[in-house]
Amino acid sequence: MELRERVLNLVREYYREKGSPPSMRHIARVLKVSTRTLYRAFPGGISQIYEMAGVPVAARRRRVPESLAEFYALYRRYLSRKGCGESLGTLLRFIREVREFVRARLGQAAVERLEEKPLSTFNKIARVYLEVEGGEG
Numbered sequence: 789m790e791l792r793e794r795v796l797n798l799v800r801e802y803y804r805e806k807g808s809p810p811s812m813r814h815i816a817r818v819l820k821v822s823t824r825t826l827y828r829a830f831p832g833g834i835s836q837i838y839e840m841a842g843v844p845v846a847a848r849r850r851r852v853p854e855s856l857a858e859f860y861a862l863y864r865r866y867l868s869r870k871g872c873g874e875s876l877g878t879l880l881r882f883i884r885e886v887r888e889f890v891r892a893r894l895g896q897a898a899v900e901r902l903e904e905k906p907l908s909t910f911n912k913i914a915r916v917y918l919e920v921e922g923g924e925g
Contacts, residue, residue: 791829792840794819799841809834809843811854839857855907864915869922886910 791796795815798869802810816823830836866882867874890913892901902910 791819791821791825795826795829795837796841799837799843801840803843809838809841812837813854855911858911859907859914862911862918865918866914869918882914886914886917889920891915 798815798818799809804812805925808819811912812826815837816826824836827833830840832839842922863882864874866885867878870878872878887899890902900914
């Protein structure tokens with residue numbers, strides 16, 4: 789089966805099961821190809837894939853950005869480790885603890901630079917923080 793056909797089948801199946809379309813990274817991971825390979829097959833990117841797979845426009849628009857979904861997954865992992873519930877207080881505590889982790893290792897200037905970076909940068913640091921705090925790293 790050709791790559792384009794495999795991609796479209798995957799997107800249709802994923803959408804049918806989850807009610808939202810998969811990300812380009814998810815598609816690449818499942819099909820064991822690079823995102824670069826996917827962009828070669830679909831020069832219009834994820835929009836072209838969704839359109840060709842028949843994903844409704846409304847579903848494409850409500851898709852949560854990947855970095856936000858990852859942030860939430862890291863926050864849930866934090867909650868699980870701390871044994872506490874989801875609240876504004878625990879969300880702020882999680883962010884504070886990651887900021888303190890950065891400050892203790894790299895200084896206040898690094899914390900200030902972090903605030904200007906994309907959420908994906910915070911996620912990378914939060915992942916390391918959770919590994920270190922959980923005894924994984």
